[in-house]
Amino acid sequence: MTLGKVVGTVVATQKADGLEGFKLQIVQTVDLSTMAESDTYVVAVDAAGAGEGEYVLCCSGSSARMTESTQERPVDAVIVAIVDSAQVKGKVVYDKAGGRTS
Amino acid sequence: MTLGKVVGTVVATQKADGLEGFKLQIVQTVDLSTMAESDTYVVAVDAAGAGEGEYVLCCSGSSARMTESTQERPVDAVIVAIVDSAQVKGKVVYDKAGGRTS
Amino acid sequence: MTLGKVVGTVVATQKADGLEGFKLQIVQTVDLSTMAESDTYVVAVDAAGAGEGEYVLCCSGSSARMTESTQERPVDAVIVAIVDSAQVKGKVVYDKAGGRTS
Amino acid sequence: MTLGKVVGTVVATQKADGLEGFKLQIVQTVDLSTMAESDTYVVAVDAAGAGEGEYVLCCSGSSARMTESTQERPVDAVIVAIVDSAQVKGKVVYDKAGGRTS
Amino acid sequence: MTLGKVVGTVVATQKADGLEGFKLQIVQTVDLSTMAESDTYVVAVDAAGAGEGEYVLCCSGSSARMTESTQERPVDAVIVAIVDSAQVKGKVVYDKAGGRTS
Numbered sequence: 001m002t003l004g005k006v007v008g009t010v011v012a013t014q015k016a017d018g019l020e021g022f023k024l025q026i027v028q029t030v031d032l033s034t035m036a037e038s039d040t041y042v043v044a045v046d047a048a049g050a051g052e053g054e055y056v057l058c059c060s061g062s063s064a065r066m067t068e069s070t071q072e073r074p075v076d077a078v079i080v081a082i083v084d085s086a087q088v089k090g091k092v093v094y095d096k097a098g099g100r101t102s
Numbered sequence: 103m104t105l106g107k108v109v110g111t112v113v114a115t116q117k118a119d120g121l122e123g124f125k126l127q128i129v130q131t132v133d134l135s136t137m138a139e140s141d142t143y144v145v146a147v148d149a150a151g152a153g154e155g156e157y158v159l160c161c162s163g164s165s166a167r168m169t170e171s172t173q174e175r176p177v178d179a180v181i182v183a184i185v186d187s188a189q190v191k192g193k194v195v196y197d198k199a200g201g202r203t204s
Numbered sequence: 205m206t207l208g209k210v211v212g213t214v215v216a217t218q219k220a221d222g223l224e225g226f227k228l229q230i231v232q233t234v235d236l237s238t239m240a241e242s243d244t245y246v247v248a249v250d251a252a253g254a255g256e257g258e259y260v261l262c263c264s265g266s267s268a269r270m271t272e273s274t275q276e277r278p279v280d281a282v283i284v285a286i287v288d289s290a291q292v293k294g295k296v297v298y299d300k301a302g303g304r305t306s
Numbered sequence: 307m308t309l310g311k312v313v314g315t316v317v318a319t320q321k322a323d324g325l326e327g328f329k330l331q332i333v334q335t336v337d338l339s340t341m342a343e344s345d346t347y348v349v350a351v352d353a354a355g356a357g358e359g360e361y362v363l364c365c366s367g368s369s370a371r372m373t374e375s376t377q378e379r380p381v382d383a384v385i386v387a388i389v390d391s392a393q394v395k396g397k398v399v400y401d402k403a404g405g406r407t408s
Numbered sequence: 409m410t411l412g413k414v415v416g417t418v419v420a421t422q423k424a425d426g427l428e429g430f431k432l433q434i435v436q437t438v439d440l441s442t443m444a445e446s447d448t449y450v451v452a453v454d455a456a457g458a459g460e461g462e463y464v465l466c467c468s469g470s471s472a473r474m475t476e477s478t479q480e481r482p483v484d485a486v487i488v489a490i491v492d493s494a495q496v497k498g499k500v501v502y503d504k505a506g507g508r509t510s
Contacts, residue, residue, distance in 0.1 A: 001330070001349040001382060003316070008134075008190035010105070012159065012183035016149040016169040019182050024103070024159070026134055026190055032314075032332055032347035041134035043103040043159055047322040047380070057318065057330070057349055059380045062164045062266070062368045062470070066380040067322040074149070074161045074168040074182045076103060080325050080380045081318035088314035088332055110236075110292035112207070114261065114285035118251040118271045121284050126205070126261070128236055128292060143236035145205040145261055164266045164368070164470070176251070176263045176270040176284045178205060212440075212496035214411070216465065216489035220455040220475040223488050228409070228465070230440055230496055245440035247409040247465055266368070266470045278455070278467045278474040278488045280409060307432070307451040307484060309418070338416075338434055338449035353424040353482070363420065363432070363451055365482045368470045372482040373424040386427050386482045387420035394416035394434055 001057040001080065003030045006050050010043050018073045025050065025079065027058055033088050044077035045070055055083040055094060103159040103182065105132045108152050112145050120175045127152065127181065129160055135190050146179035147172055157185040157196060205261040205284065207234045210254050214247050222277045229254065229283065231262055237292050248281035249274055259287040259298060307363040307386065309336045312356050316349050324379045331356065331385065333364055339394050350383035351376055361389040361400060409465040409488065411438045414458050418451050426481045433458065433487065435466055441496050452485035453478055463491040463502060 004027035012024065022045040029040040035055075042058060047067035050056045056079045064078040065071060086094045106129035114126065124147040131142040137157075144160060149169035152158045158181045166180040167173060188196045208231035216228065226249040233244040239259075246262060251271035254260045260283045268282040269275060290298045310333035318330065328351040335346040341361075348364060353373035356362045362385045370384040371377060392400045412435035420432065430453040437448040443463075450466060455475035458464045464487045472486040473479060494502045 003347070003349060008188060008195075010159065010183075010188045011186045013186055014150055014184040016180070016182040018168060018170075024183075026188065028135075031345070032349075033334075033345075039133070039135075041105075043105060043134075048320055050320075057316065059382050061382050063371060063380050063382040065165060065168070066324060066371070066378055068324075070380075072168055074165050074172075074180065076161050076163055076165040078322070078380065080322040081316075081330075082320040084317045084319055086314060086316045086332065093314075110290060110297075112261065112285075112290045113288045115288055116252055116286040118282070118284040120270060120272075126285075128290065130237075141235070141237075143207070145207060145236075167267060167270070174270055176267050176274075176282065178263050178265050178267040212494060212501075214465065214489075214494045215492045217492055218456055218458075218490040220486070220488040222474060222476075228489075230494065232441075243439070243441075245411075247411060247440075269471060269474070276474055278471050278478075278486065280467050280469055280471040309449070309451060337447070338451075339436075339447075354422055363418065365484050367484055369473060369482050369484040372426060372473070372480055374426075376482075384424070384482065386424040387418075387432075388422040390419045390421055392416060392418045392434065399416075 001059050003032050004028055004056055004058050005030050005037060006052050006054050006056055016074050027056060035093050042077045044079050045075045046079045048079045048082050050079050050082050057081040057083060103161050105134050106130055106158055106160050107132050107139060108154050108156050108158055118176050129158060132157065137195050144179045146181050147177045148181045150181045150184050152181050152184050159183040159185060205263050207236050208232055208260055208262050209234050209241060210256050210258050210260055220278050231260060234259065239297050246281045248283050249279045250283045252283045252286050254283050254286050261285040261287060307365050309338050310334055310362055310364050311336050311343060312358050312360050312362055322380050333362060341399050348383045350385050351381045352385045354385045354388050356385050356388050363387040363389060409467050411440050412436055412464055412466050413438050413445060414460050414462050414464055424482050435464060438463065443501050450485045452487050453483045454487045456487045456490050458487050458490050465489040465491060
């Protein structure tokens with residue numbers, strides 16, 4: 001899974017069957033050691049109830065279809081978790097309670 | 103899913119069985135924060151009825167086979183949605199009614 | 205799918221079961237807007253009857269196993285179409301009859 | 307599989323069903339010839355009992371669901387082995403007993 | 409499939425079930441036009457009986473599970489062929505009998 005930050009949304013009314021009913025969120029990839037935002041974005045379906053500004057884990061590929069709501073859907077990226085905290089090499093790089101710490 | 107813009111088409115008469123009947127569209131990847139066109143292209147099958155110039159979402163890998171028309175076909179990229187609008191960090195970066203806004 | 209050009213072949217007698225009987229072609233990725241050859245190569249099985257010098261579409265990943273000949277084979281790239289022509293942004297960038305045009 | 311080093315953990319209480327109960331470890335990709343740490347990180351589920359500082363092999367994509375604990379889970383990366391030693395071109399580049407040797 | 413050269417091995421005793429019994433080989437990706445060694449490495453299971461120094465084809469992703477020995481195993485890369493020779497644009501770039509020729 002990759003770490004990212006929810007930074008926006010995409011609205012689309014004309015969609016393939018199977019994509020109906022999903023909130024399409026824009027996730028910006030975040031560097032795991034510095035929590036710096038990268039130039040990489042993905043549009044992901046949300047299976048964890050994430051809101052804008054939250055740090056999340058994205059699951060890609062066929063595994064993105066393994067959540068209850070995405071079974072057999074044309075979805076290749078899904079938010080599977082909202083990150084509470086992350087520590088790298090003994091240092092807390094992110095803590096939701098206190099925000100980014102590195 | 104990745105954001106792209108339909109910029110052209112590929113015509114191919116000699117094809118593997120299973121690829122018959124699809125319109126093959128050229129999709130140029132677009133940067134989600136600036137809506138700038140990148141140097142990356144993919145040839146995708148269309149499951150959303152997109153036309154040239156439209157911003158679309160592409161689904162890749164095995165999930166590209168999860169639309170009604172692409173089931174069990176040798177297809178690794180499919181257009182699954184036509185984008186109406188996108189907003190990033192509180193800013194509308196694209197609005198189909200008004201064109202690109204960033 | 206990605207656009208490429210057949211530029212060579214690989215010969216291998218010692219192979220995993222399931223890879224027997226395939227012609228292994230070397231496909232060089234081609235930039236879709238300029239038709240320029242890139243530095244990226246892939247070895248693909250041919251499901252479209254392509255010959256050296258032809259522009260083709262390659263399908264990757266699990267979808268490479270969705271052609272008649274590649275079902276359940278250890279194959280992650282397959283040539284699924286021979287390109288007749290391609291147009292990008294209203295310009296014909298390739299026409300098999302007339303060769304590369306951009 | 308790719309070689310990496312376990313460098314941290316992610317804590318997430320709000321998760322998709324199917325991700326419950328897993329330890330989420332941060333794995334930093336390591337260059338196999340020099341054992342140097344790269345700038346690439348992945349969050350992986352642990353199926354090998356790895357601890358921080360250990361060199362591991364990560365399996366990605368749908369194959370990440372082929373361990374006993376990850377069957378049909380929304381998981382796209384899993385630690386499948388703890389590396390004891392590695393040798394490249396006749397040289398031992400890593401030996402767990404003696405640490406990094408190159 | 410990608411062309412690579414077997415350059416080493418990884419030893420791991422603590423492994424996920426399903427990874428038992430495999431020889432884990434380090435494969436360095438090779439540029440197909442020049443046969444130059446790249447900076448990219450993958451750890452692959454061997455389904456072709458390859459030895460160090462040999463040029464091989466690697467199959468990745470779910471297709472890596474399509475050999476007899478890798479069925480339903482947590483394996484995302486497998487050596488599926490030992491290369492005898494390769495020719496690119498009419499030139500023999502590799503011939504096992506005579507070694508690298510370009």
